[in-house]
Amino acid sequence: MAGKIITIAIMDAPYESANSTSALRIVQSALQKGHGVNVFAYEGAVNLTMKAQQPHPNPVKGTSVEQEQHPTTKEWIAALFKLAQEKGAKLDWVNCGLCVDERGAGDWIEGPKRGGPKDFLEASLASDATLVIATK
Amino acid sequence: MGKYVLIESRAPFDGPDSEQFYELAEGLAKRGNETTLFLIQNGVLPTRKRSRYNGMLSRLVESRVRVIADRFSLRERAIRSPLEAIIQADVDTLVDFILEPGTKTIWH
Numbered sequence: 001m002a003g004k005i006i007t008i009a010i011m012d013a014p015y016e017s018a019n020s021t022s023a024l025r026i027v028q029s030a031l032q033k034g035h036g037v038n039v040f041a042y043e044g045a046v047n048l049t050m051k052a053q054q055p056h057p058n059p060v061k062g063t064s065v066e067q068e069q070h071p072t073t074k075e076w077i078a079a080l081f082k083l084a085q086e087k088g089a090k091l092d093w094v095n096c097g098l099c100v101d102e103r104g105a106g107d108w109i110e111g112p113k114r115g116g117p118k119d120f121l122e123a124s125l126a127s128d129a130t131l132v133i134a135t136k
Numbered sequence: 137m138g139k140y141v142l143i144e145s146r147a148p149f150d151g152p153d154s155e156q157f158y159e160l161a162e163g164l165a166k167r168g169n170e171t172t173l174f175l176i177q178n179g180v181l182p183t184r185k186r187s188r189y190n191g192m193l194s195r196l197v198e199s200r201v202r203v204i205a206d207r208f209s210l211r212e213r214a215i216r217s218p219l220e221a222i223i224q225a226d227v228d229t230l231v232d233f234i235l236e237p238g239t240k241t242i243w244h
Contacts, residue, residue: 004235006235019145029226133243136146
């Protein structure tokens with residue numbers, strides 16, 4: 001059943017909700033199966049790809065950056081772009097431009113592009129399935 | 137007859153929404169629709185044995201709702217032996233269901 005297209009809208013900012021993890025797991029699974037994925041990052045989700053994210057130590061546990069191995073969402077998403085390339089599947093990631101401007105989140109990793117709700121609508125109409133993961 | 141995938145990410149202990157979502161799944165199934173309820177994140181918590189929602193989940197299964205719990209979410213919450221009526225699966229299965237032609241998917 002490879003070669004289908006799924007469009008996913010996400011809205012949660014990083015490190016706030018398990019929704020982000022679940023969304024990225026679904027994207028990973030679809031790409032692994034050879035499906036194309038469109039992601040529309042809306043509202044706080046535009047921060048997921050920010051280049052300036054840095055891992056941190058944990059002063060409570062007394063662990064260093066290296067020991068903590070703190071994951072960043074930008075690294076996970078960069079890995080998804082790499083997976084798409086390896087699988088020959090398309091990952092189209094659109095960050096909502098107005099949401100980006102509001103948050104000053106315009107410096108992101110290689111891969112995502114700027115767009116708007118129109119892109120989500122068009123992607124959805126051209127997809128086999130659409131999933132909207134709204135914030136609580 | 138339609139196909140529906142309802143994804144429940146919340147626990148019913150947090151508010152009345154989840155119970156209404158279960159009722160939506162039951163209603164869809166009773167009207168002859170192929171209905172899957174995929175429990176993920178805290179949505180898997182009521183699958184723990186002796187939860188007050190065990191009866192509700194069993195009733196959904198009896199109503200021909202396919203109730204699936206995400207293995208990853210179960211592991212995170214130390215639910216090693218969930219309610220027997222519940223199917224355990226990974227998001228790979230969820231992706232397959234979502235991409236079945238004519239399927240409508242709702243996330244809660």
